[in-house]
Amino acid sequence: MPLLRIDVIEGRSEAELNELLDAIHCAMLAAFKVPERDRYQIVHEHSASDMRIEDTGLDIPRTDRIVIVHVTTRPHTQLEKQNFYELLCRELVERCGMKASDIVVSITQNADEDWSFGYGRAQFITGELSSQKPTDNVSGPSSSE
Amino acid sequence: MPLLRIDVIEGRSEAELNELLDAIHCAMLAAFKVPERDRYQIVHEHSASDMRIEDTGLDIPRTDRIVIVHVTTRPHTQLEKQNFYELLCRELVERCGMKASDIVVSITQNADEDWSFGYGRAQFITGELSSQKPTDNVSGPSSSE
Amino acid sequence: MPLLRIDVIEGRSEAELNELLDAIHCAMLAAFKVPERDRYQIVHEHSASDMRIEDTGLDIPRTDRIVIVHVTTRPHTQLEKQNFYELLCRELVERCGMKASDIVVSITQNADEDWSFGYGRAQFITGELSSQKPTDNVSGPSSSE
Numbered sequence: 001m002p003l004l005r006i007d008v009i010e011g012r013s014e015a016e017l018n019e020l021l022d023a024i025h026c027a028m029l030a031a032f033k034v035p036e037r038d039r040y041q042i043v044h045e046h047s048a049s050d051m052r053i054e055d056t057g058l059d060i061p062r063t064d065r066i067v068i069v070h071v072t073t074r075p076h077t078q079l080e081k082q083n084f085y086e087l088l089c090r091e092l093v094e095r096c097g098m099k100a101s102d103i104v105v106s107i108t109q110n111a112d113e114d115w116s117f118g119y120g121r122a123q124f125i126t127g128e129l130s131s132q133k134p135t136d137n138v139s140g141p142s143s144s145e
Numbered sequence: 146m147p148l149l150r151i152d153v154i155e156g157r158s159e160a161e162l163n164e165l166l167d168a169i170h171c172a173m174l175a176a177f178k179v180p181e182r183d184r185y186q187i188v189h190e191h192s193a194s195d196m197r198i199e200d201t202g203l204d205i206p207r208t209d210r211i212v213i214v215h216v217t218t219r220p221h222t223q224l225e226k227q228n229f230y231e232l233l234c235r236e237l238v239e240r241c242g243m244k245a246s247d248i249v250v251s252i253t254q255n256a257d258e259d260w261s262f263g264y265g266r267a268q269f270i271t272g273e274l275s276s277q278k279p280t281d282n283v284s285g286p287s288s289s290e
Numbered sequence: 291m292p293l294l295r296i297d298v299i300e301g302r303s304e305a306e307l308n309e310l311l312d313a314i315h316c317a318m319l320a321a322f323k324v325p326e327r328d329r330y331q332i333v334h335e336h337s338a339s340d341m342r343i344e345d346t347g348l349d350i351p352r353t354d355r356i357v358i359v360h361v362t363t364r365p366h367t368q369l370e371k372q373n374f375y376e377l378l379c380r381e382l383v384e385r386c387g388m389k390a391s392d393i394v395v396s397i398t399q400n401a402d403e404d405w406s407f408g409y410g411r412a413q414f415i416t417g418e419l420s421s422q423k424p425t426d427n428v429s430g431p432s433s434s435e
Binding site: 146148159162163166170179180181182183184185186187188189190217253255258259260261262263264265266267268270273274 | 297334336339340341342343344345346347348350358360368371372375376377378379380390391392393394395396397398399
Binding site for chain 2: 001003014017018021025034035036037038039040041042043044045072108110113114115116117118119120121122123125128129
């Protein structure tokens, strides 16, 4: 269900983009515990002049390999989000050779009733998909390492 | 007011895209009861490799005719949203020859003060547009059939 | 932190787009009081047929110079938002020669924990960035005039 818009500067090969999307999905699976095929990724490729990304004064250098991951999702806990940021960063650095300084994420939350995955039905409302509430009392962090 | 981002894979003719947008607007008018000219549609055309859309394990087949409709709107009731999913699906199947399995929707809500339609004014706040609250006690479903 | 998607119809020169982005950022700085380098702007250039923008019945004429500014941000007050609409409009008219009738804005709010600006960290949560609450009792409007 999370719908991801992934903004990059043009220049990556199709193989590189595929690896990028796979790495992002892997972090999503581990952090948000969504089903394997809960994958809705849309890439926007831009000219360099169409992305003006600075750093809020944090002294974070940016390169033309920058990736903005804009997530729309049902609610998740702060812990799950922080896990996602960490895992995403690790995946993109290790698998895609990215710099950790080139990864920006923004999350927007919506609700169960805000999703239809096909056939004109709201699958979280009809019960075809289970409507889980986020829980803060999970016993530990992701055990994927 | 709803702002719609409509993501498709490139390949539709301009006439097909126009029909698609008209069909989506028609469903929006019927389900959300917005004014006729409350139309703010933006199409993003992507290469096939730039959209990775799966099915959350629901066994929904996807084709390269898939459409993602990403709506930003003031609040609507669950019933209105479910009406929108149904009507949208019916319109796109009947008018555009689409498969019901190729239609994905995600909604994000904001508020009256979050919109300016021109002239630097917030028309829902100034009173130029009426600020209606969604109502759950509407007496019946859409009577368009 | 505000992440801005700026949708335009193709045809502006790179210099015109740069001026547009600078003008938008200037309005953002003045209205939302964000740091100078709090700049995250993404431009989407579309064919004219890919943007269907009407006027909710307000009799607002649109041209092919129309700009849609779609903002994702931590919460701001109604006053700050109205200031943003006004200042944005003034900047785009004065600096870019735009018509005030060609400027549409939509805002979506999220929270401190919804942002990571790099290194896999949530900088508003770690304390690297200060987490300010919006205040409605600010003593006066923007003093930039």
